[in-house]
Amino acid sequence: MRTQLCDLFEIEYPIFAFTHCRDVAAAVSKAGGLGVLGAVGFSAEQLEIECQWMDEHVDGKPYGVDTVMPQKSVDVHGSSPEDLINQIQGMIPEQHKEFVQELMERFDVPPMPDGEGHHGVIGWAEDVARSHVEVAFSHPIKLIVNALGSPPKDVIDRAHEQGIKVAALAGKAQHAQRHVNNGVDIIVAQGYEAGGHTGEVATMVLVPEVVDAVAPVPVLAAGGIGTGRQIAAAMALGAQGVWTGSLWLGTAESSSSPEQLERYLTATSSDTVRSRCYTGKPARMLRSAWTDAWEDPEGPGPLGMPLQNILTADANARLARSRPELFVTPIGQIVGSIKKIEPVRDVMYRLIEEYIATVEQLAAGLEAAKA
Secondary structure, three states: OOOHHHHHHOOOOOEEEEEOOHHHHHHHHHOOOEEEEEOOOOOHHHHHHHHHHHHHHOOOOOEEEEEOOOOOOOOOOOOOHHHHHHHHHOOOOHHHHHHHHHHHHHOOOOOOOOOOOOOOOOOOOHHHHHHHHHHHHOOOOOEEEEOOOOOOHHHHHHHHHOOOEEEEEEOOHHHHHHHHHOOOOEEEEEOOOOOEEOOOOOHHHHHHHHHHHHOOOOEEEEOOOOOHHHHHHHHHOOOOEEEEOHHHHHEOOOOOOHHHHHHHHHOOOOOEEEEOOOOOOOEEEEOOHHHHHOOOOOOOOOOOOOHHHHHHHHHHHHHHHHOOOOOOOEOOHHHHHOOOOEOHHHHHHHHHHHHHHHHHHHHHHHHHHHO
């Protein structure tokens, strides 16, 4: 399973794990892969705490940080998260606020206790995203990733000055070419099957298109990858490693709630939907009556990023507390393969063993064909 990315990052296996949970990220790195901590849900102060914890718990192994700096978003700037949230809330139309309130009444969702509301994620606002970058660069990270387009040129240049590699996600070959032209080192070709923000081209089609478009720049395959057989398929398509995410939501170290874990275990690969109801951009998540409500043609429809998340943040917190079956849960189609809750190390070993068995089977078939 060794590729040039293993040598580049001094890792045993080219398995990259995106996660918002520091325990998962550290466990993957210690098991021979590369854990990448998602920063979007943190304030700069919280991210500093998380990175300090990572520094102390990865046993000297490499890790990365994933930020979200969209190339198109509302123009908001502020001196504090509260200021930014107030600005964004002021942009939300009343009809959308009324629609959310109507849904809360329709689903019989009680309000949060005083002081326990949630104001939403602002990590994709430029000021906050840049503060995340500043924090990340102050730690010994080996990789910084941007989930929505190429990072700004000054961020790429600074990363290279510090010896940090830069990756960016792409849902089209044209996007991948643009990333490389901007100086990105690694392309994550993320297919339609993936959880969270994703494009419209399936992984089996996308990966070889991207590989051909950006060669010799290394490509990580993403979307629908949760077994060793799928890793072998990704390598056969020309990828030099895999970018995994949904797989880790069902691990023992995950911060997923018991209700979320139960949903993962019972869901099939057909139980996800690509919706704008969470962030304003198309993202894959578990389907529910909540996601269906936002597709109603008589409703106002989702707002753009970051308005939609701010609009629904308190509602999502209320759903998580009292109606977890409706809570927005971003996850990919690989959810249908999550059958039990396992420690990260066991998942890593299983991936590697399945990969080896698959490659050996293919090799045996080739030898038989020669005989």
